[in-house]
Every structure is written in structure tokens, then in C-alpha cells.
Amino acid sequence: MTPASDPPAPGQVWAHVGQPFTPPAARPDGTHYDFIVIGAGRMGSLLTLALTRAAPQTRLLLIEQGGLPNEEGHTILAPGLWTTAHLTHDQHAAAHASRALIEELGQPTPRPHITLHTHPAPGSVPTADALEGHPDSLALIDPGVLTHATTDPHALAYRPGTLALNATQTAIRAGAHLMLNTRAAPHPAGVVTAERLTVTNTHQIITHETHTLRARHVILATGADAPTQAEHHLGIHTRHARAYQQTPHLNAPSTPTSPTLHAAGLTLNPQHGAYTLHPAIHHRDPHGYAPTGGHLTGVPTGLRRETLEDLVALMDALPTLATPALHLGRSLSDIPGSWVALPHGNPHAPPTHEPLDPHTTLLLGGPHADTLGPHTAQELAQQLAGT
Structure with a gap:
């Protein structure tokens, strides 16, 4: 033996x-x-x-x-973002234990995570100050709407x-x-x-x-x-x-040092010189639900209707979403999507x-x-x- x-x-x-x-x-x-x-x-x-x-x-x-x-x-589609920005204090120990394994196996890269707010929040600073040194990121938002920001400088980006x-x-x-x-x-x-x-x-x-x-x-x-x-x-x-989540593409320039932005549930994740968008998940999908696309000014898109409505609602705060940089697709196959478990x-x-x-x-x-x-x-x- x-x-x-x-x-x-x-x-x-x-x-x-x-x-x-x-x-x-x-x-x-x-x-x-x-x-x-x-x-x-x-x-x-x-x-x-x-x-x-x-x-x-x-x-x-x-x-x-x-x-x-x-x-x-x-x-394959998950954001691959480690941050304690949206966790309760009692979850931090588990998050740091996870980080040790991510650093061992996930080949992470440091990437600041900035959460944008319409009103002052605990620990927040003016958005212009938080994005100082990141003009590409500042160009994506309206600092007159998203006036304040909180920063997690210790965040990591990795590929699940x-x-x-x-x-x-x-x-x-x-x-x-x-x-x-x-x-x-x-x-x-x-x-x-x-x-x-x-x-x-x-x-x-x-x-x-x-x-x-x-x-x-x-x-x-x-x-x-x-x-x-x-x-x-x-x-x-x-x-x-479970819920069906899709990841639209934003063809706005990003750099290896661009921060990840989070506003009203939407995460803008710098990737391959542009951004991948990760919309909020509001609720579970009903049994037997089959995701379908939506319409924008009568034109069919590859985004499910609920996600499209979220993006339209954010266009004032994130003017870049109202430009041709946002890739909506012309069919369901144009926008990557997958089912995600909801514990x-x-x-x-x-x-x-x-x-x-x-x-x-x-x-x-x-x-x-x-x-x-x-x-x-x-x-x-x-x-x-x-x-």
C-alpha cells in the first residue's frame, strides 16, 4: 500500500x-x-x-x-471581478480567503473598482476627483448626474x-x-x-x-x-x-489601467480595449421562460427587453449608451448570454x-x-x- x-x-x-x-x-x-x-x-x-x-x-x-x-x-461570461465594494462587513473574511485562491490560480490583474452615485455616500468623493487620471472613463459618464463615487483600489480583474x-x-x-x-x-x-x-x-x-x-x-x-x-x-x-443574463459590448476605448465602473447596477468592465457591460439581475426568470430580444425605435435588437429598458434608463447618466458605441446586435445570437444560478x-x-x-x-x-x-x-x- x-x-x-x-x-x-x-x-x-x-x-x-x-x-x-x-x-x-x-x-x-x-x-x-x-x-x-x-x-x-x-x-x-x-x-x-x-x-x-x-x-x-x-x-x-x-x-x-x-x-x-x-x-x-x-x-465564460462572468465579470471576473473581485471587490469588497458591495459586500457586508461580515463577508469580508470570506472574500479575502477567496482572493488568496484567485491570486494562486486566476492570474488576476489589479484594476480599481469605482462605484458611481447620484448623492453623497459614506466614503464618497466627487466623481471628477475619483476619475482623475482616467479621462477615458470620465468621458463615459455625466458627472453632473453621477456626482459622487466610492473607490476600491484593491480590486482585481480575472477570467473565471x-x-x-x-x-x-x-x-x-x-x-x-x-x-x-x-x-x-x-x-x-x-x-x-x-x-x-x-x-x-x-x-x-x-x-x-x-x-x-x-x-x-x-x-x-x-x-x-x-x-x-x-x-x-x-x-x-x-x-x-435562475435568470438569463446578457453581456452587451460597448465600443468605447479602454486601457489596461482603466477602472471598472459600477452605476445603478450596471458594471462596465474594461476588456480588449473596449468594455463589456454586465447588467443588473432584478429577479428570477419564471419557469419555462425563453429569453427574447427587444425593440429600440422599432428596430429589433439582440438584447432581452428588460436589459434594453435598463440601458435606456441609464442613458442620461451614461451618455455613451446613447451612441453607436453600444452594440445591441440584430439577432439573439449577436449578444452573448447565459443562465446564472440565483441562490x-x-x-x-x-x-x-x-x-x-x-x-x-x-x-x-x-x-x-x-x-x-x-x-x-x-x-x-x-x-x-x-x-
Whole structure:
């Protein structure tokens, strides 16, 4: 037997069906793995890494339906902004614990975060003073409307996809296994059905083979899809919800030192010499909701109606939104969008985890995953390792 002090051998990766997969021999209790994590977004990847550190020498499998990082979830589109600007004081310790992991894995860059206000706020200064030295940013707003600003000079910008990729690669080196292009569903008693997917010559995605796996514990980290999966496969209804968020493009010049701006719920994130806009999430989307575009002066756009109305309402305070710099798209496919999980159905709720049954735990990031998600994943890993 390998001594516990020896580093584990690197894990295996199954990227496509051409790589044969045989489940490991079942233990006397019938389990193949200690932990199966479903979903290789930011939360699932961070949890997998945290489990390799909190519970080394365990059998651990991470399953992702797409590639790595996950290609259809919110990880790719999330702002990737760490800041304590909008947190309560009791959340700061968790935020700083998250920052340590972001600095280890996320390749962050310092980027000031400036929140704009119409009236004085605690710690605020005149907007012109806050944006001194950033003329490009000052040109985007009307300081006569957004008169005051508060600054977080310690904010960081990072890419959640990079964080997920680095976390997963580090976990594999520590012994975790990864199965890509596999659709997984949880069932009671720690059973997981894993369908390995392939593409036919006519570009149809089909199931190549199905495996039934059993783990001592299954963690459902599939983001906005997780509450629905819990209901469909486990028969458990949760309080959590989802909303569809889109990210319009603002073709206004930005520089590597331009601050991130936040006004009335809208975040302007400097990216690739321009800005990506991250609108506010007001509420959960109703069951069965299908996002559709809106109209501006009779012209169809690729933005959902609610987002378009928010931008129109901000045009006085942010005159740049009323210029051709704002890319609205001409079809739904022109504006990137994805479903984001809303813990407890509340866009302001922090990331959370909760047991669904004795063998299954739900892990959700949500809108605050940028700042608090890594700590939540580590917290869950410590709990699971203790059990």
C-alpha cells in the first residue's frame, strides 16, 4: 500500500469516447468513488481542487458535459471581478480567503473598482476627483448626474475560465480524475448515470455509452441547471432559481489601467480595449421562460427587453449608451448570454451549498461567485472531508 505521506499519482483524463473508460473496482460497500463532482465550471473545479487538498488519497471524479472550462455556462461570461465594494462587513473574511485562491490560480490583474452615485455616500468623493487620471472613463459618464463615487483600489480583474482551468489541472496533478463530454445525472443513494457523448457525421450529439457509477457523496455543481436536475432526478424541490443574463459590448476605448465602473447596477468592465457591460439581475426568470430580444425605435435588437429598458434608463447618466458605441446586435445570437444560478432565488444572495439527501450536496455560485465562490467551495470541501 502507498504510504499516506507519498504524493498521489496524477489522475486520468477522458476527453472523448476514443479513450476507453472502465469504472474502478467497486468497494465492499458498492461505491466506485468517494466523491463525484458534476459540473466543471468555476465552483465545481474549485471544489474538486479543495477536495484533493482536504481529503487526499480519496477516489475523486469530476464530470463535465462539454469541454474545459465549461463552454455553455456562466463561467465564460462572468465579470471576473473581485471587490469588497458591495459586500457586508461580515463577508469580508470570506472574500479575502477567496482572493488568496484567485491570486494562486486566476492570474488576476489589479484594476480599481469605482462605484458611481447620484448623492453623497459614506466614503464618497466627487466623481471628477475619483476619475482623475482616467479621462477615458470620465468621458463615459455625466458627472453632473453621477456626482459622487466610492473607490476600491484593491480590486482585481480575472477570467473565471482561467481559474477553472488551472484549478482542474492542479486537481488532476493531485490525483483527481476528469471525464469530459459526458452528461451526468444524480440519483438517490449516490448513484450517477454518466452518458459519454459523441458527434455523428451529421453533427448530431448522441450517447455512445452509458455507465452507472456510485459514490459515497455526489456534489451537484451544474450552475443554473442544478435546481432543475435536483427536482427531475432526485425528486427534491429547492428554493433556488435562475435568470438569463446578457453581456452587451460597448465600443468605447479602454486601457489596461482603466477602472471598472459600477452605476445603478450596471458594471462596465474594461476588456480588449473596449468594455463589456454586465447588467443588473432584478429577479428570477419564471419557469419555462425563453429569453427574447427587444425593440429600440422599432428596430429589433439582440438584447432581452428588460436589459434594453435598463440601458435606456441609464442613458442620461451614461451618455455613451446613447451612441453607436453600444452594440445591441440584430439577432439573439449577436449578444452573448447565459443562465446564472440565483441562490435562494435572490440575485443578492451569496454562494451557497446545502445537502439534498444523505449522499448528495448542491453547490451554487450565483452573481457573487467572483468574490465569494472560492471560499464557499473550500468550506464545503472541509465539511465533506470531515464526514
